[in-house]
Amino acid sequence: MAALCALACSQAPEYGYTIKNNQIVYNTPPRPADQQSMLGFAAEPIDHDIRIGLIGLGDRGTGAVRRLPHVEGAVIVALCDLYPDRVERAQKILEKNFNYRALHEFSGPEGYKDLCASEDIDLVYLAVPWNLHTSMAVYAMEQGKHVAVEVPAATSIEECWQLVNTSERTRRHCMMLENCCYDYYEITCLNMAQQGLFGEIVHTEGAYCHNLEPFWDGYQGDWRMTYNKDHHGDVYPTHGIGPVCQALNIHRGDKMDVLVSMDTDAFAGQAIADKRYGEGVVEKYANGDNTMTFIRTRKGKTILIEHSVVTPRPYDRMYQLQGTKGLANKYPNEGIAIFDQALVNIDSEDLEAENYLPDAERDAIMEQYKHPILKQFEEKAREVGGHGGMDFIMDSRLIYCLRHGLPLDQDVYDAAEWSCLVELSEVSINHGNMPVVMPDFTRGEWDKVKGLSFAYAE
């Protein structure tokens, strides 16, 4: 017999789950009558510089202040943070580097509402703590603004649905700023995958493995450690899941169907909390040192996603595409292995060997399959920087698509599907690693679009 959800019952029941046959089955509520699908949605072109209102001027938001004015067709017109001195710090960066100050400035916990209400803003760009992403994104869309929101866009299934429903009802874009999709290795491998170089992609991996020890003190109000100490699960899944979902055409021909999550105990996590807050003050640090999530898709593919932020280790996103004819494996050596000579221009016996290509041949293939987006933006991206240039490329594509009235590279369903792992992985772990049948944010349309494509102006 189906048991009504217990854990997720702080949220509206239509977004919850039932337990059937030892599986947690999430509900997919029907689309309300006043909403339409956002698949392939393109807004009217914007025939002037995109006027950006930036909310959250901590580490990430300040990086955006340094970066966005370099993007062709972008101008920051409004700044907002909890603290006025952070707003002034951002104004000084604009003044010093770009010779202007933003027209509007707002501060305090509700200042974002005035920013969103400003008439002369096209895009609200959010770089605030996780718990504020969805409420601010929803508010901005309600005020008629397109939204770009940092990762993860939402931390619960209910929030994922709020983003989808609001975007569908208001016909405003809601793009999650998943920058790793624009890393030169990931986007080149995506191009290779789309050209069939790896054959059929059957298995993928991705991760966020980053020892945050040097960063914990920097998060305003300790928001990130607080979230980790209170939650199990993959609390930061999108850098890992985003690029591999693109390669697997998730909601463009396939769908993530069932997941199982498992974590270690919090050995290092508890030790860090004891050191940070005093021995025993945090009775039980929740987030496991390593969290693994296994996902199977409707079309029989698999995904492995990991999260690890407290143990000492080299940075690693574990990006891997395994196909029937080849393999891309980014870490540690950006390996590419191809087993089909017919598909590449280089003349190498190594192509037939079951091993990674030597560096020079790997570099030649990467050059041959360079993604058009890289060709368009990489030169300036190298100058501007921001995680090796991928942040600038992401911003440039967002602004380019808005100005030309094109569908964005990442839509609101991507934001919801990639972010929903936060809750689903936690629920699986809290039920003894029980399989979770995932909701369908496209409401049955996941097979309607055939493959991911990127839009370009004529």
Ligand SMILES: NC(=O)c1ccc[n+]([C@@H]2O[C@H](COP(=O)([O-])OP(=O)(O)OC[C@H]3O[C@@H](n4cnc5c(N)ncnc54)[C@H](O)[C@@H]3O)[C@@H](O)[C@H]2O)c1
């Ligand atoms: N994509 C990436 O590579 C990447 C990298 C770092 C951070 N991030 C994301 O960026 C976001 C911000 O992270 P961060 O490291 O800059 O954190 P941070 O703590 O340095 O900055 C958050 C800022 O938000 C402000 N803020 C809090 N409440 C506010 C409110 N009500 N109104 C306006 N401002 C408010 C804070 O004062 C602070 O300045 C997070 O979602 C994080 O996951 C993404």
